[in-house]
Amino acid sequence: MKSPTVKLILLLVFPLALLAQSLSDFEKRVTEFTLGNGLHFIIFERHEAPVVSFHSYVNAGSVDDPSGETGIAHMFEHMAFKGTQTIGTKNYALERQAMDEAEHVYDRYDAERNKGLKADKAKLAELQQQLKAAMDKANSFVIPNAYPQLIEENGGVGMNAGTGEDSTNYFYNFPRNRLELWFLLESQRFYDPVFREFYKERDVVREERRMRVESSPQGGLVEALLATAFAAHPYRNMPGGWASDIDNFRLTEAIAFYKKYYVPANITISIAGDVDPKECRRLADKYFSILPSGPLPSGPRTVEPVQKGEKRVKVESPAQPFILVGYKRPDQNDKDDPVFDVLNEILSGERTGLFYTELVRDQKIALGAAAQASFPGGKYPNLFLLFLVPNRGHTVEENEKAAYQIIDRLKTDKVTDDTLNRIKTKVRASLVRRLDSNAGMAEALTFYHVNYGDWRKLFTGIDDIAKVTADDVQRVAKQYFVPETRTVVYTYAPARAAGEQKGQGQ
Numbered sequence: 393m394k395s396p397t398v399k400l401i402l403l404l405v406f407p408l409a410l411l412a413q414s415l416s417d418f419e420k421r422v423t424e425f426t427l428g429n430g431l432h433f434i435i436f437e438r439h440e441a442p443v444v445s446f447h448s449y450v451n452a453g454s455v456d457d458p459s460g461e462t463g464i465a466h467m468f469e470h471m472a473f474k475g476t477q478t479i480g481t482k483n484y485a486l487e488r489q490a491m492d493e494a495e496h497v498y499d500r501y502d503a504e505r506n507k508g509l510k511a512d513k514a515k516l517a518e519l520q521q522q523l524k525a526a527m528d529k530a531n532s533f534v535i536p537n538a539y540p541q542l543i544e545e546n547g548g549v550g551m552n553a554g555t556g557e558d559s560t561n562y563f564y565n566f567p568r569n570r571l572e573l574w575f576l577l578e579s580q581r582f583y584d585p586v587f588r589e590f591y592k593e594r595d596v597v598r599e600e601r602r603m604r605v606e607s608s609p610q611g612g613l614v615e616a617l618l619a620t621a622f623a624a625h626p627y628r629n630m631p632g633g634w635a636s637d638i639d640n641f642r643l644t645e646a647i648a649f650y651k652k653y654y655v656p657a658n659i660t661i662s663i664a665g666d667v668d669p670k671e672c673r674r675l676a677d678k679y680f681s682i683l684p685s686g687p688l689p690s691g692p693r694t695v696e697p698v699q700k701g702e703k704r705v706k707v708e709s710p711a712q713p714f715i716l717v718g719y720k721r722p723d724q725n726d727k728d729d730p731v732f733d734v735l736n737e738i739l740s741g742e743r744t745g746l747f748y749t750e751l752v753r754d755q756k757i758a759l760g761a762a763a764q765a766s767f768p769g770g771k772y773p774n775l776f777l778l779f780l781v782p783n784r785g786h787t788v789e790e791n792e793k794a795a796y797q798i799i800d801r802l803k804t805d806k807v808t809d810d811t812l813n814r815i816k817t818k819v820r821a822s823l824v825r826r827l828d829s830n831a832g833m834a835e836a837l838t839f840y841h842v843n844y845g846d847w848r849k850l851f852t853g854i855d856d857i858a859k860v861t862a863d864d865v866q867r868v869a870k871q872y873f874v875p876e877t878r879t880v881v882y883t884y885a886p887a888r889a890a891g892e893q894k895g896q897g898q
Contacts, residue, residue, distance in 0.1 A: 415851045422837075422847070423669035427676060429685035430657025434837045434847060435672050436664040438830060442568035444665035445550075445830035448578060449838035450560040451660070452653035454631040455692050455772070461645050463597065463633015465653075466555040468646045470593045472562065473539055473553070476584045479577075480538035487533035487588065494526035494591075495643060502642075527591055534588050543577065546570050550831060555631045557769035559842070565831060568666045572675055578661075579679040582654055590643045598639065601632045609711040613881055617716045618768060620705050621775055621879035625696035627768055655686030660842050664834040696720075696773060703879040708886050715788040715882035717778040717795065721872050724770035724843060730856040731868040732776055736765035737815040738807060738865070739778075739798070744814070746798050747780075757786040757794060771843065775879070776872065788882040802869040806862040816858055 423435040457464050477484045501519040504511050543551055543564060551564035566574050605611040615630055622628035632638075663672055699720055721732060740747050740763040747761035760781040767777040780791040840849040 415848060418851075419848075423672075425673055425676070427656065427681055429681060429683055430655070430688075431676075431680055431683065432660045432841065433672065433676055434660070434662040434841060435667060435669045436662065436830075436833050436837060437667060437669065438664060438833070439666050442666045443565060443830065444568055444571060444574070444663060444667055445565045445834045446563060446574055446578065447662045447664075447831070447834035447838050448562040448582075449660045449662070449842055450562075450654060451558075451658045451842050452649075452689070453556045453558045453560055453769070454629055454633070455557050455626040455769070456649075456653060456689070457626065457629065457633065458645075458649070460637060461633075461641070461649075462629045462637045463601075463631070464637075464641065464645055464649050465560055466631050466633060467594065467597055467638075467641055468650050468654075469553050469555045469560050469562075470597060471585055471587050471590065471646060471650075472581050474586060474588045474593070475535075475539040476580045476586055479542060479580075480535050480586065480588065482533045482535060484533075484586075487530060487586075490526065490530035490533065491588065491643075494523065494530050497523045497526045498642065531589055531592060539577070539581070546573055557627055557631060558771040561835070561838075563831065563835065565665075571667060571671070575675040575679040579683065582659070583683050585650065587643050587646060590641075590646065594638065594641050597632070597641075598635065601635060601638060604632065605630065606635075609707075609709045609883055610714060612709070613707055613714055613716055613883060616705050616707050617718055617775075617879060617881040620703050620881060621699075621718050621720070622696055623699075624694050625772060626692050626694065627696075627772065627774060630768075651686075652689050655688065656680070656683045657685065657688050660838045662834040662837040662841075664830040664837070691771075699877050699879075702875045705879075705881045707881065707883050709883040710885055711883065713782050713788050713883050713885070715778075715780045715782075715792055715880065717780075717792070717881075718767065718775035718879045719778075719873050720877035721766070721774060721776045723773050724766060728864070728868050729766075729770075730853070731860050731864045732765040733819075733857055734812070734815055734860045734865060735776070735802070735868065736763050737818065738802070738811065739763040741815060741818065744818075747778075747795070750798060751780070751791065751794055755794065757783055758791050759783050761791070761795070788884070792880065792882075799869065799873050803866060803873070807865050809862065812860070812862060812865075816860075819857055820854065 421437045423437075424433065426432045452465060454462065454465050474480060481487050497519060501516065501523055504515055504519060540551055543566075547567045547570060548564050553560065553562045562578075605615055618630060619628050722728065737745065739745050740761065742748070743753075745763075747758075747763065751758040751761045758780055760779075762779045764777040764779070767775045778795055780788070780795060782788055782791050836850060837847045840847045840853075843849075844853075
């Protein structure tokens with residue numbers, strides 16, 4: 393459910409050349425308008441097939457989670473599939489009454505629990521039973537999965553959502569003749585969401601964390617990297633949230649997040665496919681104008697302090713060893729952002745990247761080795777990430793040393809013009825495979841509009857990469873790939889008992 397990173401989306405552009413010979417030609421297919429409440433629409437016409445893709449981009453993600461409520465943006469994303477007052481309920485009036493009663497009981501339970509050592513254990517146990525009964529009663533009015541089932545019954549496919557560090561995204565595809573139904577359903581889940589089955593869904597979110605982080609060596613390693621690399625900025629928190637926060641989510645907290653961040657001016661919607669922009673404007677006015685306007689929320693005020701030395705963490709794990717290395721880098725609007733994209737391709741461009749050719753193919757010390765130009769998000773200063781998987785019989789230390797040798801060569805030896813030209817050609821060619829769909833187009837248009845202020849960055853971003861020189865690559869490598877701003881996290885096998893080490897029982 394995670395939304396694409398800045399760099400992956402940058403590779404989604406080249407099919408535009410198949411659609412138009414210039415930006416001015418492509419602009420003829422795009423219509424933009426903003427409703428009176430601030431909600432912005434981008435419409436892209438592609439009439440080859442009677443299908444339409446929809447992408448709703450909310451400019452709020454885990455960086456906006458309040459303190460003590462990490463994961464609440466992700467929690468609301470789950471709530472956005474629970475239906476409305478008319479979808480998903482057997483009797484909304486009785487359901488609403490039961491939900492309110494459950495919250496009243498929960499308030500009494502929290503009040504007693506907050507007494508700490510003075511809390512009455514017998515009273516807490518009694519309130520827990522009452523709370524369970526109240527939640528069960530509220531849930532008895534629910535028609536499970538009514539909202540997604542309605543979409544599927546009408547030909548909807550690809551319905552999903554994702555909460556990332558910088559945004560939350562909702563998307564799916566419909567046949568052309570269900571256009572108005574989409575406007576109705578999407579507007580209602582933002583205007584009239586019902587937070588039904590909240591605590592039941594909270595358990596689902598908690599289980600997701602167990603599966604993706606606590607039971608996953610890779611997930612645990614990423615969490616350790618972020619929590620170490622970022623001392624203050626909320627990029628230190630993964631979108632799923634910390635376990636103790638999830639366990640204590642209250643419905644009122646999710647409602648407060650929704651009211652603050654899901655204001656129309658903080659939402660951008662793109663529609664790509666067999667549509668008439670005039671019809672889209674009429675339906676947008678009809679269905680989305682009812683969303684009440686509100687002030688744009690501010691982003692996090694915390695700025696990550698300058699890192700003044702390498703940070704290292706080792707995580708015990710009996711699984712396959714891994715190592716992650718993150719170098720601090722500026723945000724996606726920095727002038728050197730295209731250079732990081734080129735560096736990423738130089739290091740890990742599939743089977744032509746230096747990591748693969750040297751560490752995997754030639755030296756055979758790694759099973760896998762890759763880089764990511766921007767991690768975990770791009771809106772704020774972030775990390776240039778290296779990821780290494782040692783081969784059998786080789787260590788994380790050996791892989792780390794070899795990776796640094798490659799990095800250091802980028803500082804002393806200029807990359808050749810042939811290499812740069814190959815990378816630039818590859819970026820353009822990759823785009824043919826990546827944006828040859830309505831869904832990809834809708835996703836890219838919203839992303840670039842929100843993050844760069846103009847969807848036309850789809851074109852100019854490629855131009856920026858084309859301008860990168862060998863001097864730029866060397867300069868950025870020297871400036872940013874330094875030990876002082878580096879965070880290293882790796883797994884190691886737990887020590888075995890003496891008998892096991894010697895082959896106990898043999």
